[in-house]
Amino acid sequence: MNYSVSEENYIKSIYHLQQQTATVTTNSLANELKTKPASVTDMLKKLQTKQLVEYEKYRGFKLNANGNKIAINIVRRHRLWEFFLVNKLGFEWDKVHEIAEELEHVSSIELIKRLDIFLNFPQTDPHGDPIPDTNGKIAFIKQLSLAEITVKKNVLVSSVSNQSPEMLEMLKHYHIGIGTSLKVTRHFTFDGSVEIKVSQYPSCIISEQVAKNIFVHHD
Amino acid sequence: MNYSVSEENYIKSIYHLQQQTATVTTNSLANELKTKPASVTDMLKKLQTKQLVEYEKYRGFKLNANGNKIAINIVRRHRLWEFFLVNKLGFEWDKVHEIAEELEHVSSIELIKRLDIFLNFPQTDPHGDPIPDTNGKIAFIKQLSLAEITVKKNVLVSSVSNQSPEMLEMLKHYHIGIGTSLKVTRHFTFDGSVEIKVSQYPSCIISEQVAKNIFVHHD
């Protein structure tokens, strides 16, 4: 079956919100989609009759197995396109989200199959998030935030959970990107802020709020 | 300004029909878009208020300078994507039209700029049609159909004007594609049919109707 752009956006947003909370609320989804709660209720009834969500009035909702499969496929398309935009077209990693948001709705299955081959089966997108495979399997990547990391070990930045333009702007300022190698040199217990050292650049201090959003793995 | 997918499809279809007849009729456009004449009238009023067409009730219509510019830009996007699909993703040239039909509506200007660079500024799409440049300039390619060509000269197929799946199917059967080298070996004046010889393959005869749709240039 084929879904409209609007339906796909709802499915994708429910999926993303579910990563944080098992059940999604009308307000949070309206907020995520920059729409009104009433519109969310309308669309949810539709997705319910199409057997994509479990939905109980006033009780919140979540994707069922079917809806989940579709969501993961949209995520797959989105992340493959992001990889293409950065690694083939030379976009900066903080400029590709919007464009991938449009490209992900192009429906050809053959297109994505061939794109995957052309890109040589990438495992993660430019933000470090895993790209689901054809069967919807998502490689698990152990996620440790900078706030949790042991001091003085060299680590590689693997992903960033908050991808707002403001956050990405700031990361650029600190010279932090996916794959950046850095070292945590100090923890300040007073406010949870962290001193880090990115190779070649002087040490700098980032707030706990930021540190919590930067995930790394040991190299 | 930004246009809806539907608006863009109307603009593009008017553009294509204008290549054949200066003024387009409601019926022909409805037929091209597989919609109903009443819908065409509705949309035309809209395009008129948006200053994209010259339109007089019952009199037919055509794109104005503004509309033309937008149409050419859509054509540019379409043909760049077709080139990408064939030359990067390895699609067959007769399978890409539908997909490009979706990709062409992705609106980022930066995307198309970078795609053009990535593809190394291709001049023609996989069907041999010229790709308009950033300024909307379209390289003129002298078009001679197989029906007009002098016998016994070697020629290269440069484009095919009828791109219906049926036509493309048949061309594949005859081993004719863009860039194919062939020789016209005989003209039959009785019905206008033409005998051709594609290198390595036995001679074959194509009808005048087909010959008129295959354009070539001397090598």
Place this chain on the structure above:
DNA sequence: ATTAAAATTTAGACAAATCTAAAAAAATAT
């Protein structure tokens, strides 16, 4: 346990794009 506040849903309206059926205009055929 009521009451107040917040969240959610319903009811009814609207814009975009389409359709059918009927009316109007243009083209054609006698």
Place this chain on the structure above:
DNA sequence: ATATTTTTTTAGATTTGTCTAAATTTTAAT
């Protein structure tokens, strides 16, 4: 030149996705 056919437009309905405002349900507060 008039009648017939074809083409085009209008009028009104429909679908999708959205909205506002009001009603309902749930949650939180006293």
